[in-house]
Amino acid sequence: MRSALSKVEIESDIAARFGDAFKIHEKVAAETLSTGIVEVDASTGGIPRGAITEIFGPRSSGRTSLMYSLLRYATTHDEICALVDTNDVFTPAAAATSGIDFERLLWIRCAANLEDAFKATDLLLHAGGFGLVILDLGDVAGKDVRRIISSWWYRFRRTVENRPTAVVVISEEACTRSCAALTLELHGHAEWSQASISYGNLLRFNSINVNRCRPLWPTLNESQFRARAIA
């Protein structure tokens, strides 16, 4: 009791010098941006603004399908979006079928230059005003992703803090470590139609499982959606 009192006394004595350094700021619940998929929104609550969200999974796990859905929702709700495409893999023809408004999408192709991709993301975050910034590292080799220094992620996290920008990082492996406010792991399972006389097999759907790895909630951590094949 005595020590607690003395702590209060000391704090009150030096409060004038250090301002509100001793105040405990209440954490305000983050605003979210819908993913455009009801099932995923139900389990994650949406993509938090002012924070980093990481979506990772192996090839064909549905990362790009989820990215299309995010971009479609954001661009059709008056948000200005930016896509930093590290390996130049974004396919406008496929994206157009999902309903993305290209007028509101700034696409930056980095020709497999990881450093350029990070610099471009940094410039976009510092410019401000973007509703959604996606850094696509989906085709970057695992060894390169593991080499990304943590300070980049801390810098991004600090830059978007208290801003209405949602940052989404797409990769094969989890790489943002503790900097991500939400981490989703994806797994895909292709569904093929039965053989038919005229067309043979058809790739119909990719059934995608979304597992929330961070933060874990006691109730629902898993959801599923199906992405229809373009054909």
Added chain:
Amino acid sequence: MFACIYSEKLPADLSLTDFAYAFSPLVEETKAGTVVIDVDGCELLFGSAYQLAQEVARRAKQSRTSGGLESIVNVAIAANPDAAIHAATRLQGITFVSPGEELTCVGEFPVTHLDYSLVKVDEQTAAEIFETLRLWGIRSFRDFASLPVAGVSERLGQEGIRLQQLAAGKTERHLKIKQPAPVFANSLELEHPITELEPLSFIFARLLHQLCAALNAYALGTNELLVELQLENQTTHERRLSLPYPMRDHKVFLKLLLLDTEMHPPAAAVRAVSIKCEPVKPRVLQSGLFVPLAPAPDKLELTLARLAKLVGEENLGSPSLVDTHRPDAFTMKRFVLPSKKSIRKSAIKNRQCLGLRMFRPALRAVVETEQGCPAQISAWGKQRSVYGKVVQLAGPWRTTGDWWREDRWARDEWDVALASSKKLSDEPPGLYRIYRKLNSEMWFVAGNYD
């Protein structure tokens, strides 16, 4: 005092107004061939008003190369601009009308020569008044001016009063000053050629600051800057900076110009710099309360310029589809903040489409086939590799097009699911689009369904 310069036969390519600016900045272009200048305050430059009139007449006779009009002009000096106009249009050479003695000079002019447009009387009313005056036996300015004002007002109305004041040289009005057309251009010749960007930035800053100050003075902005650099090798380096929105912030212009010069450096040292801009009205926008925040236009332009420097202009923008069936055909458009609200496509709200990650360029593959269908695929590239046994496939779908062009395409496409081999167990299985070129029989991996 006012001086009216009148020229009956002025060459079509010469402007009397521009000539008048050589004497005073306060110039009224009354009508074609007639200008009135306010000469108050010109004494220190030209001496008395009469000396000024002589100077005007002398310079008008000079050749056009010397700033003259190559013609004889009438010049009239008066305290009243309208009296000066009447005197200059009716009397040859130089006329000096003393203040208060207007009628001595113009009193004998026929009343029908009154320039009624100066007092905003329309032609029909003026004709009626002149006819009435003719019937009354009023012939000259002096006769008209001597009529009692109350009687004129009763019989001819307010128009009659205004015409009477015009005849007496007693109208009171301000000159309708014609502003010279502003020129938004600045240039600077350097004593020593500049080879580096940093010293050049100071020159840019100075010129842009002056340019933006001029734009500010006229409440204008610009959406295009034209920069001309005269180089030491006798060539000109021209750059045109197009902006999507009119701006007038010299700091933003300077940063954009420096980034552009870094990306497109001149071929030799710079010996003269010239910057011009096209003035336009600035954009006035009020953003909606419920519209999400968008990047500030000036910040966005700077960011785009920096990104263009980083990744190249061709790798930056909004994608745009091309009206063709050619695989992966698109163009990049310049990214501009949309002014319209987006259309919410609720009809496709719950439809999730399978993503495709296109490999650019396509991965050259070695494919083993069984009964014409792919059975085993191996493809290695610098950034990625695709290897595995085909466990499920769909296809082929043949697409061809542009057969009349050299870059025609003809291919058979398959969608395949690959199982990873035991040797390369870290390679995940995946869904791929592969194709075989019909002309060369070569196989490629086009992309990865994701």
